[in-house]
Amino acid sequence: MGMGAGDCDGDTVCGEALMPRRRDEMVPDAEFRSYYGQPVIKQPIWHEPHMPTYLYLGGLSGAAGAMAAAARLTGRDRLELAARMTAFAGASAGAAFLVAELGRPMRFLNMLRVFKLTSPMSVGSWTLAAHSGLTGVAAGSAVTGLLPLAGDAASVASGLSGVAMATYTAVLLADTAVPAWHEGMRELPFLFSGSALASAGAAVMLTTPRAQAGPARAAAAAGAVAEVVAGGLMERRLGLVGEPYRTGRAGRLMRASRVLTLGGGLLATVAGRSRALTALSGLAITAGALCTRFGVLEAGRASAKDPKYTVVPQRDRLDAGHPASVPGR
Amino acid sequence: MAECHPVGYQWVMEARARGAKVFHIDPRFSRTSATVDRYLAIRAGTDIVLLGALINYVLSNGLDFREYVLAYTNAATLVNKDFRDTEDLDGLFSGYDEETGRYDPSSWAYEGDVPEEEEPVEGGGHHAEAAGSDSYGARGAGASATPPADPTLTNPRCVYRILKRHYSRYTPEMVEELCGIPPERFHELAEAITANSGRERTTAWVYSVGWTQHSVGVQYIRAASILQLLLGNMGRPGGGIMALRGHASIQGSTDIPTLFNLLPGYIAMPHAHRHDGLDHYLEREGADTGWWGNRRAYVVSLLKAWWGDAATEDNDYRFDYLPRLTGDHGHYATVMGQIDGTVKGYFVVGENPAVGSANGKAQRLGLANLDWLVVRDLMLVETATFWKDAPEIETGELRTEDIGTEVFFMPAASHVEKEGTFTNTQRLLQWRERALDPPHDCRSDLWFFYHLGKRIRRRLGDDEIDRPVKELTWDYPEIGEQRDPDAEAVLREINGTGPGGRLLASLRELKPDGSTSCGCWIYCGVYADGVNMAARRTPHTEQGPVALEWGWAWPANRRILYNRASADPQGRPWSERKKYVYWDAGKGRWVGPDVPDFEEDKAPDYVPPEGAKAQDALAGTDPFIMQSDGRGWLYVPSGLSDGPLPAHYEPHESPVRNALYGRQANPARRTIDRPENPYNPALSPRFPYVYTTSRLTEHHTTGAMSRPLPYLAELQPEAFCEVSPRMAEELGLENGGWATIVTARTAIELRVLVTGRVRPLRLNGRTVHQVIMPYHWGYSSGGVITGDVVNDLPSIVLDPNVYIQESKAGTCDVLPGRRPRGTALLDLIERYRHG
Amino acid sequence: MAERMGFFTDTSICIGCKACEVACKEWNQVPDDGFVFRATSYDNTGALGASTWRHVAFVEQDGRWLMSSDVCKHCTHAACLDVCPTGALFRTEFDTVVVQADVCNGCGYCVPACPYGVIDRREDDGRAWKCTLCYDRLRGGMEPACAKACPTESIQFGPLDELRQRAAERVERLHADGRTEARLYGENPDNGVGGTGAFFLLLDEPETYGLPPDPVVTTRDLPAMWRWAGGAALALAAGVAACFLGKRG
Numbered sequence A: 001m002g003m004g005a006g007d008c009d010g011d012t013v014c015g016e017a018l019m020p021r022r023r024d025e026m027v028p029d030a031e032f033r034s035y036y037g038q039p040v041i042k043q044p045i046w047h048e049p050h051m052p053t054y055l056y057l058g059g060l061s062g063a064a065g066a067m068a069a070a071a072r073l074t075g076r077d078r079l080e081l082a083a084r085m086t087a088f089a090g091a092s093a094g095a096a097f098l099v100a101e102l103g104r105p106m107r108f109l110n111m112l113r114v115f116k117l118t119s120p121m122s123v124g125s126w127t128l129a130a131h132s133g134l135t136g137v138a139a140g141s142a143v144t145g146l147l148p149l150a151g152d153a154a155s156v157a158s159g160l161s162g163v164a165m166a167t168y169t170a171v172l173l174a175d176t177a178v179p180a181w182h183e184g185m186r187e188l189p190f191l192f193s194g195s196a197l198a199s200a201g202a203a204v205m206l207t208t209p210r211a212q213a214g215p216a217r218a219a220a221a222a223g224a225v226a227e228v229v230a231g232g233l234m235e236r237r238l239g240l241v242g243e244p245y246r247t248g249r250a251g252r253l254m255r256a257s258r259v260l261t262l263g264g265g266l267l268a269t270v271a272g273r274s275r276a277l278t279a280l281s282g283l284a285i286t287a288g289a290l291c292t293r294f295g296v297l298e299a300g301r302a303s304a305k306d307p308k309y310t311v312v313p314q315r316d317r318l319d320a321g322h323p324a325s326v327p328g329r
Numbered sequence B: 001m002a003e004c005h006p007v008g009y010q011w012v013m014e015a016r017a018r019g020a021k022v023f024h025i026d027p028r029f030s031r032t033s034a035t036v037d038r039y040l041a042i043r044a045g046t047d048i049v050l051l052g053a054l055i056n057y058v059l060s061n062g063l064d065f066r067e068y069v070l071a072y073t074n075a076a077t078l079v080n081k082d083f084r085d086t087e088d089l090d091g092l093f094s095g096y097d098e099e100t101g102r103y104d105p106s107s108w109a110y111e112g113d114v115p116e117e118e119e120p121v122e123g124g125g126h127h128a129e130a131a132g133s134d135s136y137g138a139r140g141a142g143a144s145a146t147p148p149a150d151p152t153l154t155n156p157r158c159v160y161r162i163l164k165r166h167y168s169r170y171t172p173e174m175v176e177e178l179c180g181i182p183p184e185r186f187h188e189l190a191e192a193i194t195a196n197s198g199r200e201r202t203t204a205w206v207y208s209v210g211w212t213q214h215s216v217g218v219q220y221i222r223a224a225s226i227l228q229l230l231l232g233n234m235g236r237p238g239g240g241i242m243a244l245r246g247h248a249s250i251q252g253s254t255d256i257p258t259l260f261n262l263l264p265g266y267i268a269m270p271h272a273h274r275h276d277g278l279d280h281y282l283e284r285e286g287a288d289t290g291w292w293g294n295r296r297a298y299v300v301s302l303l304k305a306w307w308g309d310a311a312t313e314d315n316d317y318r319f320d321y322l323p324r325l326t327g328d329h330g331h332y333a334t335v336m337g338q339i340d341g342t343v344k345g346y347f348v349v350g351e352n353p354a355v356g357s358a359n360g361k362a363q364r365l366g367l368a369n370l371d372w373l374v375v376r377d378l379m380l381v382e383t384a385t386f387w388k389d390a391p392e393i394e395t396g397e398l399r400t401e402d403i404g405t406e407v408f409f410m411p412a413a414s415h416v417e418k419e420g421t422f423t424n425t426q427r428l429l430q431w432r433e434r435a436l437d438p439p440h441d442c443r444s445d446l447w448f449f450y451h452l453g454k455r456i457r458r459r460l461g462d463d464e465i466d467r468p469v470k471e472l473t474w475d476y477p478e479i480g481e482q483r484d485p486d487a488e489a490v491l492r493e494i495n496g497t498g499p500g501g502r503l504l505a506s507l508r509e510l511k512p513d514g515s516t517s518c519g520c521w522i523y524c525g526v527y528a529d530g531v532n533m534a535a536r537r538t539p540h541t542e543q544g545p546v547a548l549e550w551g552w553a554w555p556a557n558r559r560i561l562y563n564r565a566s567a568d569p570q571g572r573p574w575s576e577r578k579k580y581v582y583w584d585a586g587k588g589r590w591v592g593p594d595v596p597d598f599e600e601d602k603a604p605d606y607v608p609p610e611g612a613k614a615q616d617a618l619a620g621t622d623p624f625i626m627q628s629d630g631r632g633w634l635y636v637p638s639g640l641s642d643g644p645l646p647a648h649y650e651p652h653e654s655p656v657r658n659a660l661y662g663r664q665a666n667p668a669r670r671t672i673d674r675p676e677n678p679y680n681p682a683l684s685p686r687f688p689y690v691y692t693t694s695r696l697t698e699h700h701t702t703g704a705m706s707r708p709l710p711y712l713a714e715l716q717p718e719a720f721c722e723v724s725p726r727m728a729e730e731l732g733l734e735n736g737g738w739a740t741i742v743t744a745r746t747a748i749e750l751r752v753l754v755t756g757r758v759r760p761l762r763l764n765g766r767t768v769h770q771v772i773m774p775y776h777w778g779y780s781s782g783g784v785i786t787g788d789v790v791n792d793l794p795s796i797v798l799d800p801n802v803y804i805q806e807s808k809a810g811t812c813d814v815l816p817g818r819r820p821r822g823t824a825l826l827d828l829i830e831r832y833r834h835g
Numbered sequence C: 001m002a003e004r005m006g007f008f009t010d011t012s013i014c015i016g017c018k019a020c021e022v023a024c025k026e027w028n029q030v031p032d033d034g035f036v037f038r039a040t041s042y043d044n045t046g047a048l049g050a051s052t053w054r055h056v057a058f059v060e061q062d063g064r065w066l067m068s069s070d071v072c073k074h075c076t077h078a079a080c081l082d083v084c085p086t087g088a089l090f091r092t093e094f095d096t097v098v099v100q101a102d103v104c105n106g107c108g109y110c111v112p113a114c115p116y117g118v119i120d121r122r123e124d125d126g127r128a129w130k131c132t133l134c135y136d137r138l139r140g141g142m143e144p145a146c147a148k149a150c151p152t153e154s155i156q157f158g159p160l161d162e163l164r165q166r167a168a169e170r171v172e173r174l175h176a177d178g179r180t181e182a183r184l185y186g187e188n189p190d191n192g193v194g195g196t197g198a199f200f201l202l203l204d205e206p207e208t209y210g211l212p213p214d215p216v217v218t219t220r221d222l223p224a225m226w227r228w229a230g231g232a233a234l235a236l237a238a239g240v241a242a243c244f245l246g247k248r249g
């Protein structure tokens, strides 16, 4: 009898072009039976550009906060100012995108009713609240010259909230049933922190006088390398589940990200005195970091949409005699 | 059954869980097929071949329940020597008139029965037979309760021998060739049902409209009856033939009928030319032996219920007030009358013929030619809106501005907004309370007809012609602000009263002398002792398994009909396992968990005295008490229009030649040869596919009640057809795409569901593809979802006994893609008709 | 806490009537899910979602037509509940998992977290919805609407322990009848979600019905995730530090 997934790969049986709600270009050829090629889990419903832009801005702001702290501790005033401002701008714009994702500002405040360690989003909301508060104080103080001590303290503290800010988003994604994210739980934080470092480096390097911009340039380059290495490692380790990062729109975004990031990073090290090259480098890194976030979101969606990424690893696990287990209550 | 009677089907599932083996025989692999032990795919319209082969299997292997068969059926009875079988006449029985296409059934009679005199009857002669088949339950005047018989079953003219000969050509090979069921599957079925019948076990057959909507529909059921009687499965627990009925209380509307040829309780409607007065009518409509022998009491009590004090012995109890038939007034004849302009006005109450009746175009052309039309419905159904949105408007065949029909739409109260009874498939009357008042102008049908009657009566003068209506008892108490007639008062009238207005307790109290009145004799007792028996709801935990205190079953609250047959001739249970109703000699009574369907104190050894009448003429061993001889009829000597035995005929439109006889289709079928009703020629290569129509769990009939409901509409949102992957490939049909289905009537478009559940049939080396179409869609109604009307495809061709349309088997062509619009559609059909 | 209540859905006796789907919508006033002919057997609602809390799947293959009514699993370790940042999802006294519509802020996090693809956000009101195991009915001492409507008792509601026992007997019985393809799905308290409050008897691999064969509550790995993220955070800090440690330039 027809209509198993086996028959579904031929379009005569499924006629998918005629079914508006089931446009699965990627019906698996793997040898398992799906339910009409439909996804097993729900795709992340977060919107574009809100969510990936938020992820980018969060990373940018976080790493910039860390740089501001480091600049404060090493006494690089101009760089610190640029980093403080970047961290604040990133946090505020990020919060704005998050609110846009949620629909209403009240809904963000709703998150702060509770604090839940099991919810990376809860942890993240508090982190974002703390981080944007700290960067706000730091930036405000720098701009107005008021409360310089508090400003400095906030700046240093935002170094701590910043590294959390730049990495929690990886847990946010990994703590889902989305195969490309969940399975990437080891490398995703490094991918995101590397990318954060690169994007913050790029932004600060553009806004800091050439003389003081050395650490920013180094950060941009180091971050770029870290990002690309982490991404490559992840794709390799994930095997089948890494496929969504290589194929389709996500694949294109991830490839673009790699080229832009590496190119930008390289340029940062050689740009030297050239304003134009520095600018080009900064833009490339920024674009690369954005591509990473859009790419990761898209890869997650693609891996959720095609049931093979959910089913095959689970089936392999079962066939190997190692079913998942969480001891019962 | 899973599709259309899911709540009842739970018991099939439960029976399976307890080890019952369930077969499903159906052209469509439905939800039922998915949940049974064995599914047999059959070509639509061929069940008599299968059933005939099962009968043949039983007879030629001597597997009949001989003691039961000899004692309780007419197997031994001798048939008139003039009778000729289809074996002798290549598919015809004796008495066929080629010119009129009808049978004269007199040669089918038992030996010694006086054949009924044939008298020329203008117009409606054929109909009179049809009406009779619904009502006789008896062989007519001049029959005897004990016709000549040969208990050795050796006389070639005994029913048993005739049966054997008749079914000898119904072989497993024929089953394979005509039905498409392979021999090993046939044998599995045959072995299962025979092994599961006899003293210790019983087998039940369940059917619904897959067996009735054929030009030989009645004979399908007859074939099953023969099989069940031979196997001893009638009148016994776990046996029987269960007709799963349709609409809520469709059973009730046959008991107290909405049919043109019946009066309440299956009493024949008098005929204008056949019956002079009450005596003449009673003399001609039934036998004097068996319970129909009391029909004077039933009829007189009915007339008393209707005309009260105005009905007296001197005036024949106003028998002459009853309307008279002049011919066929069935639905399709009426529609033709509309098209001809002889039917001017039309009440449509709780029906949607523009979508639900065969040949939708003819239905709508009829509606468009009326002076006035009253539609009483919950919804603005297609029948009420045809003048603006019928497909004929799109094709230009009808123009809104040219339609003169004045349409009155009267909103109806729904079942939760009124009280009354539903009679279900098991003859069980169940009382429903009214949950809320009907909104706005919605009123119950009872309200409508009662107040309409009152208004009409107010306008009547003293003319003689008005008296039947003026003298009607029309006086129900009115309740509440909306002045709803009291439904319990109606039920009390149906139950009947005796002298002094005492409510009758049993139909045995009905008198032929005008001292009792009763609105429907089979319902007598539903209000016994002033208790609304239909409203009883004793939980099953507080009563026995037969649950006699849940509702009330007609007649006399009996749950299994003819249950005297559950005991052997001596009155002992056939077996301990199948013990049900049996004779307790000590008490001198029939006892058991059910109400005996027999006179309680009639001993098994009772022998009727010479000249006895009614039930007294039946012996203590005659369980089938409505029959004139008390026997189950394997062979039907009178009452049917198309033969005493079921024979296989192809559907009127069939792509296959009848391999059994020279006669292709039922010789007595009713056709309507008119331009509005063109037929696909049989065996036509232009219409190579078989179609059948069916239902889905998610919708109800014409969809009027289900399509407007989003929760149901979303479950099956579009009209579709099911085709096999092979057919889809051959024709280029895409799953989820469109197909156009063409017959000589019209073409419609449906979504395509390609499914391995539909299989092409191999018949005689040829592949026959089948198209399966649910018929729930229409062009208006609530607007949530719409679709083309499947009933625009079938022609009007009718079973000659009950005039049901053959909507379950026809031929068609199938084209990929959507249908042409406007006049291009007419051009396409024109090409099919003449090309 | 009251006894843990749940569902045993025995798909071997499901007749695909969808009474459960409709009863659920009627009782809970769930809106319709659109009118799309999907051409996937008799399934036109597709999957569980914000507006379909019971979903009857129709699997056509190998001459069989399997029907199965799916629902939220009310997991012992419920990812949706774990990850919900607002506390909108909570565990009831019947040990079921319910969304409080007035608390949910529509963050959508529960949606990809559920390993069964059950919970979903309704785009028009921006909140997450799923089966409540008829919390209101349970509190009123009634059984859930879907179970009540099921004509064949394919959906059985009751104390989870009892259901598990009944299910074990049923599988045994089916196996004895030669129906070796029968298997329980989700009832094992040692599985990746700690056992489900709504479990099933299936007649084929779970994935045939669109169910994950070996789901795991995503938060099982959360400590590891935090560790990896912590590592990355440290690395980031170290990276930043390294960049600043060089000589001032």
Ligand SMILES: Nc1nc2c(c(=O)[nH]1)N[C@H]1C(S)=C(S)[C@@H](COP(=O)(O)OP(=O)(O)OC[C@H]3O[C@@H](n4cnc5c(=O)[nH]c(N)nc54)[C@H](O)[C@@H]3O)O[C@H]1N2
Binding pocket: B001, B003, B004, B005, B025, B026, B027, B028, B030, B042, B043, B044, B045, B046, B047, B207, B208, B209, B210, B211, B244, B245, B246, B247, B692, B693, B694, B695, B696, B697, B698, B699, B700, B701, B702, B808, B809
């Ligand atoms: N959900 C739902 N329930 C309903 C209804 C509804 O519309 N929807 N309608 C109600 C009404 S009014 C009625 S009358 C009943 C009808 O109940 P059913 O008779 O069960 O309904 P159908 O689907 O019309 O026909 C039954 C089956 O007959 C098969 N069939 C067609 N031709 C043949 C044949 O020649 N031989 C055999 N063996 N089978 C054949 C069809 O494929 C179909 O599967 O249901 C009642 N219940």
Ligand SMILES: Nc1nc2c(c(=O)[nH]1)N[C@H]1C(S)=C(S)[C@@H](COP(=O)(O)OP(=O)(O)OC[C@H]3O[C@@H](n4cnc5c(=O)[nH]c(N)nc54)[C@H](O)[C@@H]3O)O[C@H]1N2
Binding pocket: B209, B213, B246, B247, B349, B350, B351, B352, B353, B355, B356, B357, B358, B376, B377, B378, B379, B381, B412, B413, B414, B415, B445, B693, B694, B695, B700, B701, B702, B703, B704, B705, B775, B790, B791, B794, B807, B808
């Ligand atoms: N091709 C094909 N055609 C068929 C069949 C088939 O199997 N195949 N089946 C046939 C069968 S068995 C049947 S029964 C018919 C059904 O055909 P119809 O009876 O014409 O169709 P329904 O949609 O059931 O129409 C019943 C109407 O009654 C209304 N109604 C409900 N309750 C009440 C009430 O209390 N009072 C009033 N006044 N109205 C009410 C509903 O809104 C609905 O519009 O179709 C027949 N046609």
Ligand code: SF4
Binding pocket: B004, B005, B006, B007, B008, B248
């Ligand atoms: S609709 Fe009513 S009559 Fe039909 S199956 Fe359901 S409960 Fe029975």
Ligand code: SF4
Binding pocket: C072, C073, C074, C075, C077, C078, C079, C080, C081, C097, C113, C114, C115, C116, C117, C118, C119, C130
């Ligand atoms: S099945 Fe999904 S939605 Fe239901 S409790 Fe488990 S995780 Fe939550």
Ligand code: SF4
Binding pocket: C080, C083, C084, C085, C086, C087, C088, C089, C099, C103, C104, C105, C106, C107, C108, C109, C110, C111, C121, C127, C128
């Ligand atoms: S969408 Fe609502 S229920 Fe889901 S995680 Fe967010 S707040 Fe909780």
Ligand code: SF4
Binding pocket: C023, C024, C025, C027, C028, C053, C054, C071, C130, C131, C132, C133, C134, C135, C144, C145, C146, C147
């Ligand atoms: S338990 Fe209630 S809410 Fe859940 S599916 Fe059943 S009816 Fe719907």
Ligand code: SF4
Binding pocket: C013, C014, C015, C016, C017, C018, C019, C020, C021, C056, C067, C068, C069, C149, C150, C151, C152, C153, C154, C155
């Ligand atoms: S109500 Fe019961 S039988 Fe019907 S589809 Fe739902 S689970 Fe299956």
Ligand SMILES: [Mo]
Binding pocket: B209, B245, B246, B247, B250
């Ligand atoms: Mo019907």
